[in-house]
């Protein structure tokens with residue numbers, strides 16, 4: 485089974501056991517328009533379909549890993565886990581993305597720096613400042629694996645089977661056809677009891693984007709495409725009026741609280757149009 489190459493904010497590894505049984509037992513192509521670290525995509529290893537993300541550095545990483553896995557692994561062996569080296573690497577990484585054109589050597593170098601910075605940075609986070617520069621400080625880790633040889637080889641094979649896009653999520657309307665499965669994991673709508681959710685903006689993804697996404701989900705449903713979406717409870721209302729969609733609340737494993745009163749704070753929702761009879765319904769252990 486493949487696994488993510490980089491750690492990503494909103495990574496879905498904790499939700500896998502909730503998502504897997506809700507997938508349809510069979511589907512043609514698989515599409516993931518907000519792939520991020522790709523926890524679900526790499527777990528599923530689909531034979532056909534597409535992945536996409538608006539983050540151009542992340543997609544450059546995936547394309548480099550797909551096309552030049554051995555060169556990325558080789559380059560990864562050259563890095564040193566040292567604070568001064570880290571900040572030089574961070575500057576070099578950002579400079580490589582000043583323009584849009586990169587040679588193959590620069591593409592491989594950028595991918596390798598991405599993995600290195602993600603392994604060595606604070607908390608393994610990926611974060612950019614308002615100018616779009618990666619700005620995570622050096623982090624303290626014990627013997628970080630800077631090479632990721634096995635993960636990169638496996639990810640390369642899985643990425644070779646699908647199209648890899650760097651676009652807005654609406655591209656999926658042109659890609660998905662009846663019988664396909666689309667899993668949406670957009671930036672979550674922040675949860676707050678005090679403010680109206682339409683005032684919020686997370687990761688540049690605002691309430692209008694959440695509505696636009698709902699409209700895309702409805703259009704896909706009408707075209708005979710199976711749709712799954714994860715998000716936070718405030719977006720449930722957007723889907724409540726649409727009979728085709730079930731909204732289920734699940735506890736996010738990483739933050740499950742023993743205090744029942746706090747559970748809502750960590751709940752996530754899974755929206756799906758997959759008929760109960762078509763679901764996999766398999767347990768984590770029996771999932772093949």
Ligand SMILES: C[S@@+](CC[C@H](N)C(=O)[O-])C[C@H]1O[C@@H](n2cnc3c(N)ncnc32)[C@H](O)[C@@H]1O
Pocket residue numbers: 492493494495496497517518519520521522523524536537538539651652653654669670671672687688689
């Ligand atoms: C919650 S994260 C996905 C996490 C992913 N499921 C994982 O396991 O790592 C949301 C992703 O949506 C991307 N994104 C934000 N706005 C987007 C848009 N309009 N179209 C496509 N992707 C977008 C972000 O770059 C981010 O990687």
